[in-house]
Amino acid sequence: MRPFDYQRAERLEHAAQLAADDDTMALAGGTNLIDLMKLQVETPQTLVDIGRLSLGEIADEGDGLRIGALASNTATAAHARVRSDYPVLARAILAGATQQLRNKATTGGNLCQRTRCYYFTNIDQPCNKREPGTGCGAIDGIAKLHAVLGTSPHCIATYPGDMAVALAALDATVEIAGDSHERSVPVREFHRLPGDTPERDNVLEAGEIITSVTLPAPVGGTQIYRKVRERSSYAFALCSVAAVIDMADNRFTRADLAFGGLAHKPWHDPRIADLLVGSEPSPALFDKAADLLLEDARGYGENDFKIPLARRTLTAVLCEATGVEA
Amino acid sequence: MPITINDTPHDLPDDPRVSLLDFLRSHAGLTGTKKGCDHGQCGACTVLVNGVRINSCLSLAVTHDGDEVTTIEGLGSPVSPSEMQQAFLRHDGFQCGYCTPGQICSATAMLKEIAAGWPSDATDDLEASPKLTGEEIRERMSGNLCRCGAYANIVAAIRDVAGENA
Numbered sequence A: 001m002r003p004f005d006y007q008r009a010e011r012l013e014h015a016a017q018l019a020a021d022d023d024t025m026a027l028a029g030g031t032n033l034i035d036l037m038k039l040q041v042e043t044p045q046t047l048v049d050i051g052r053l054s055l056g057e058i059a060d061e062g063d064g065l066r067i068g069a070l071a072s073n074t075a076t077a078a079h080a081r082v083r084s085d086y087p088v089l090a091r092a093i094l095a096g097a098t099q100q101l102r103n104k105a106t107t108g109g110n111l112c113q114r115t116r117c118y119y120f121t122n123i124d125q126p127c128n129k130r131e132p133g134t135g136c137g138a139i140d141g142i143a144k145l146h147a148v149l150g151t152s153p154h155c156i157a158t159y160p161g162d163m164a165v166a167l168a169a170l171d172a173t174v175e176i177a178g179d180s181h182e183r184s185v186p187v188r189e190f191h192r193l194p195g196d197t198p199e200r201d202n203v204l205e206a207g208e209i210i211t212s213v214t215l216p217a218p219v220g221g222t223q224i225y226r227k228v229r230e231r232s233s234y235a236f237a238l239c240s241v242a243a244v245i246d247m248a249d250n251r252f253t254r255a256d257l258a259f260g261g262l263a264h265k266p267w268h269d270p271r272i273a274d275l276l277v278g279s280e281p282s283p284a285l286f287d288k289a290a291d292l293l294l295e296d297a298r299g300y301g302e303n304d305f306k307i308p309l310a311r312r313t314l315t316a317v318l319c320e321a322t323g324v325e326a
Numbered sequence B: 001m002p003i004t005i006n007d008t009p010h011d012l013p014d015d016p017r018v019s020l021l022d023f024l025r026s027h028a029g030l031t032g033t034k035k036g037c038d039h040g041q042c043g044a045c046t047v048l049v050n051g052v053r054i055n056s057c058l059s060l061a062v063t064h065d066g067d068e069v070t071t072i073e074g075l076g077s078p079v080s081p082s083e084m085q086q087a088f089l090r091h092d093g094f095q096c097g098y099c100t101p102g103q104i105c106s107a108t109a110m111l112k113e114i115a116a117g118w119p120s121d122a123t124d125d126l127e128a129s130p131k132l133t134g135e136e137i138r139e140r141m142s143g144n145l146c147r148c149g150a151y152a153n154i155v156a157a158i159r160d161v162a163g164e165n166a
């Protein structure tokens, strides 16, 4: 690990001021950042420890719920209202990492966790995300974990997290504060596509700190998080689907879906809800939904399997939610 | 403020790069906690911080001033082993023993987590209290790998301590 200067932030404004420096990074649970610092993938000159700021609260916000940036993933998944009103979120968190890691991992850190691309985490390899302009090792290399939607010639990495996929299905909002401003960004717009600036994972600007995530009033319905991975516990998603689905008179009245493991961001395609809502569930309809989702999908060899896998996972979730047999 | 390890206060290191794991082993001389992967993947370094289990390899010692850390040495000793330590002995819950301190710290914390009602990926009904089934134990212990594959006996030891309802 490279030497760095350690600073403890006493107040949010203090943290934001320090973080405005390009060579400074915020430290929350550390489960991603310290890992990457050991690998010298991240080499901040200053670490600003935000861990003791009072941003850990989970509290009602109108009919919705506000989850503090420093709430642990464990606290969020165990929260009574998350379990009863937003079960897809509890399920997504519990499907990720291990209990030890979730005890330390935070809301803000989870949202900002970096890709698991093997070229990104190996400093001897070319990687446009880690070192812009060096090329993308994965595009013609080992790309099993990589994206099939929204890729660019510069980067085909996936956003690896589970929690944010559920937050995208629930249409949650990320609350952000700078030294002298605050802003809100829908989770669906928080992560970005790589384009020609893959070094930027999300829309946070230097000096901005996530303060909380707010969930809208609960919508009920059937909530499912289905994660497909290489072993049944403790592995990143190859493909995941978060679904909030409601029906009346055998027609969809709600079909909010988000997908993990397929893109540089939790993938949300509003055309899928437009197609499903108002229609009667059927295997033919589910096929059309998958056609829409995967219209522009492209594989890179090793990850070609993700295209049929995404179709099957989506179909399985829709079947489970509606009782239709595939 | 110092860090308290097994009821003894220690001064924090000057170098902020020192992980809690390295601090325990090299500075505090408590070598019971093991380094497996050093990247959060194996669980050998599991300790309790303020009663909650974490991977000590992914935490900087300097962030822990004022915290109470419990390591395997703090759970019990050869002359007075904890209930979980005795159960691991009784059930042969190890072979080489390298993963064992982490397994025992993890298992000790896990039983408290279930008692506190924290759900896991194996919990069927999110709104009910989790039950102490074999499936729950395996899922909740999935962050502790054992290269010797002593898993069956580890689960047996934990069930033994958990008692009737396991």
Ligand SMILES: Cc1cc2nc3c(=O)[nH]c(=O)nc-3n(C[C@H](O)[C@H](O)[C@H](O)COP(=O)(O)OP(=O)(O)OC[C@H]3O[C@@H](n4cnc5c(N)ncnc54)[C@H](O)[C@@H]3O)c2cc1C
Binding pocket: A025, A026, A027, A028, A029, A030, A031, A032, A033, A034, A035, A050, A069, A095, A096, A097, A098, A101, A104, A105, A106, A107, A108, A109, A110, A111, A112, A113, A114, A160, A161, A162, A163, A204, A208, A209, A210, A211, A234, A235, A236, A237, B039, B040, B041
């Ligand atoms: C072995 C292993 C397995 C894992 N498996 C999974 C899995 O299956 N699914 C999954 O979703 N995740 C998984 N993870 C990742 C884990 O969820 C993340 O490491 C964790 O959520 C990061 O949170 P943290 O608080 O520790 O972040 P940190 O490591 O402290 O920070 C991560 C990043 O976020 C930034 N940051 C943190 N807080 C803020 C804030 N408030 N505002 C702005 N920036 C901030 C930091 O500067 C840093 O860049 C796994 C991790 C490991 C080590």
Ligand code: SF4
Binding pocket: A115, A117, A118, A119, A120, A126, A127, A128, A129, A130, A135, A136, A137, A138, A139, A146, A154, A155, A156, A157, A198
């Ligand atoms: S996919 Fe992205 S993260 Fe991976 S090597 Fe290419 S540029 Fe780097």
Ligand code: FES
Binding pocket: B034, B035, B036, B037, B038, B039, B040, B041, B042, B043, B044, B045, B046, B055, B056, B057, B058
């Ligand atoms: S040494 Fe910490 S998890 Fe492996």
Ligand code: FES
Binding pocket: B093, B094, B095, B096, B097, B098, B099, B100, B145, B146, B147, B148, B149, B150
């Ligand atoms: S007993 Fe040898 S690694 Fe578990």
